[in-house]
Amino acid sequence: MSETASKALGAPAASPDAGRWKALVFIALAQLMVVLDATIVNIALPSAQQDLGISDGNRQWVVTAYALAFGGLLLFGGRIADLWGRKRAFVLGLGGFAVASALGGAATNEAMMFGARALQGVFGALLAPAALSLLAVMFTDAKERAKAFGIYGAIAGGGGAVGLILGGFLTEYLDWRWTFFVNIPFAIVAAAGAYFVIREPEGGRNRSPLDIPGVVLSTLGLVALVYGFTRAESAGWSDSVTIGMFVASVVLLATFVVVESRVKAPLLPLRVITERNRGGIYLSLGLAIIAMFGLFLFLTYYLQIVKGYSPVKTGFAFLPMIAGMITGSTQIGTRLMTRVAPRLLMGPGFLVAALGMLLLTRLEIGSSYAALLLPAMLLLGLGMGTAFMPAMSLATQGVEPRDAGVASAMVNTSQQVGGAIGTALLNTIAASATTSYIADHIAGAGSRSQQQLVQLEGMVEGYTSAIWFAVGILVVAAAIALTFVNAGRPGSAAVTGSRSGEGVADEVQVPVVAH
Numbered sequence: 001m002s003e004t005a006s007k008a009l010g011a012p013a014a015s016p017d018a019g020r021w022k023a024l025v026f027i028a029l030a031q032l033m034v035v036l037d038a039t040i041v042n043i044a045l046p047s048a049q050q051d052l053g054i055s056d057g058n059r060q061w062v063v064t065a066y067a068l069a070f071g072g073l074l075l076f077g078g079r080i081a082d083l084w085g086r087k088r089a090f091v092l093g094l095g096g097f098a099v100a101s102a103l104g105g106a107a108t109n110e111a112m113m114f115g116a117r118a119l120q121g122v123f124g125a126l127l128a129p130a131a132l133s134l135l136a137v138m139f140t141d142a143k144e145r146a147k148a149f150g151i152y153g154a155i156a157g158g159g160g161a162v163g164l165i166l167g168g169f170l171t172e173y174l175d176w177r178w179t180f181f182v183n184i185p186f187a188i189v190a191a192a193g194a195y196f197v198i199r200e201p202e203g204g205r206n207r208s209p210l211d212i213p214g215v216v217l218s219t220l221g222l223v224a225l226v227y228g229f230t231r232a233e234s235a236g237w238s239d240s241v242t243i244g245m246f247v248a249s250v251v252l253l254a255t256f257v258v259v260e261s262r263v264k265a266p267l268l269p270l271r272v273i274t275e276r277n278r279g280g281i282y283l284s285l286g287l288a289i290i291a292m293f294g295l296f297l298f299l300t301y302y303l304q305i306v307k308g309y310s311p312v313k314t315g316f317a318f319l320p321m322i323a324g325m326i327t328g329s330t331q332i333g334t335r336l337m338t339r340v341a342p343r344l345l346m347g348p349g350f351l352v353a354a355l356g357m358l359l360l361t362r363l364e365i366g367s368s369y370a371a372l373l374l375p376a377m378l379l380l381g382l383g384m385g386t387a388f389m390p391a392m393s394l395a396t397q398g399v400e401p402r403d404a405g406v407a408s409a410m411v412n413t414s415q416q417v418g419g420a421i422g423t424a425l426l427n428t429i430a431a432s433a434t435t436s437y438i439a440d441h442i443a444g445a446g447s448r449s450q451q452q453l454v455q456l457e458g459m460v461e462g463y464t465s466a467i468w469f470a471v472g473i474l475v476v477a478a479a480i481a482l483t484f485v486n487a488g489r490p491g492s493a494a495v496t497g498s499r500s501g502e503g504v505a506d507e508v509q510v511p512v513v514a515h
Helices: 003-009 015-052 061-084 086-105 110-138 142-174 183-197 212-235 240-260 270-274 276-306 311-317 319-337 343-360 369-395 401-444 448-484 506-513
Strands: none
Touching: 015 061, 015 086, 015 110, 015 142, 015 183, 061 086, 061 110, 061 212, 061 401, 086 110, 086 183, 086 401, 110 142, 110 401, 142 311, 142 319, 142 369, 212 240, 212 401, 270 276, 270 401, 276 311, 276 343, 276 369, 276 401, 276 448, 319 343, 319 369, 343 369, 343 448, 369 401, 401 448
C-alpha cells in the first residue's frame, strides 16, 4: 500500500511495506526452487539412470511423473490456497516439496524415484499458485506491484536456465543426488521466512465447499492432455494411446466447462478465464512457453552434442539469456509498466524474442557462439522478460480476492501445458526434419567421418526447422497480446475489464485486500 493510501485509510504508513518486501524474498526463493527443478533434473538424468538401473524406455518417467502431477493438480492447488489461506498452503507446499526432494535424492530404485518426482509435482501444484496469489493480494499499489512482479517475472523466466547451470555443477563436481538435496535448504529457509514474515491480508478467503466433480474432471483432463503430448514425443502422434489421451482430454475438459457453468461454487469460476485480458494472457503465455521450452531443449543438445560443451559450460552459455530476462523484467518492464498499457510491453516483447529466435534459424555446425548465439540469447531474454512481467501482474490484477489462487493457478497451468506441448511438438518436427535430411544425404557420404558429419548436419537441420515454427508461434503470441489485451496502464480508468463487478482498478482494491 502506498503511503498516501495508508493515510487516507487511517492505517500506519510505513510498517507493512518492509514486511511485504521481506515476504517477497521468500516467495521469490520458493518460486526459483520450483522453476529450476523443472530443468535441474534433466542434466542429472543420465547419471541417475545409470545408478538406479532405469531402462531407456522408463527414463522419461523421471520427468513425466513430475509434469503429470504438477500440471494435473494446479487448479486444485490454487483452489486449496483460496480455501485454506495462501500462507498456510505456501508453507505446507514448501514442507512437502522438501520431503519429496529428500526421497528423490535418497532413491535406491526406479519406483522410489518416480514416486518422489510425482510427490514433488503434487506439492509444487500447491506451492506455485499460493506464491503468485500471495503477491497478487499483498502488492496492490501500482508502482510496488510493478517492482514485485518484475522480480517474480525474472525468476519465472530465468529460473529454468539457472537450473541448467546448477544442475551441471552439482552433477559434474558432486553427485546427481544433490540436484534433489539442494531443494531442502531452499525450502527450509523459504518456509521459515514465510511463517514469520508473511502477513496475509485479511478477507478474501473462499469459504465455499470444494467442487469435487470439478477437481476430478480438471485433474484427469489435464493429466490426459499433458501425458498425450509427452507420449507423442516418444511413441508418435499416430500411436493409439496418444490419440486416446487427446480424445479423453477433450471430453473431460469439455465436461469440466459444462459442470463449472452450472455448479454453485465452481473450482474454476468461468469469469476468471472469460475476461478478455486474462484469457488473452493465458493464451499468449502458453504459446510463448511452447517456443521457449523447445528452444532450451535444442540449444542444450546443440551445445553438448554438436559443439562438445560440458554440462557446466552449457549452463554458463545460457547466462546471456538470464541476464536479458532480468534486465527486461526488472528494468524495462518495471519502469514502463505504470506508464504504458500492458499490451505495449507484451506484444513488442514477444516480437523481440521472435527476432532472437529468427537469428537462431541460421544455426550451422560451425556457428560462432559470440556472433550468433550470444545476440540471439540476449534478444530472447530481453523480449521474454519484458513480456512476462506485465503478463504475470495483469493475470491476477482485478480478480476477486477469493479467486486469486485459482487465477494464479491458471497462469501456472498455461505454462505447464505449454511446456509439455513445446517439448513434444517441436521435438517431433526436429526429429522428422533430421531423419529426412540424413536419408537424402547419407548415400553421398563415403567415409565414417563424412557419415558422422551428415548426422550432425541433420541434427542442426532438425533444430532450425523446429525453430522456424517457434518464430511463428511467438509472432502469434504477440498478435494475441496486442489484440486481446486491452487493459489500460495500472492506475488508469481502463484497468482490467470490470464486468459483473469483477475487476476494479488498483486504487479501489487497496482498502479491500490490504491491512
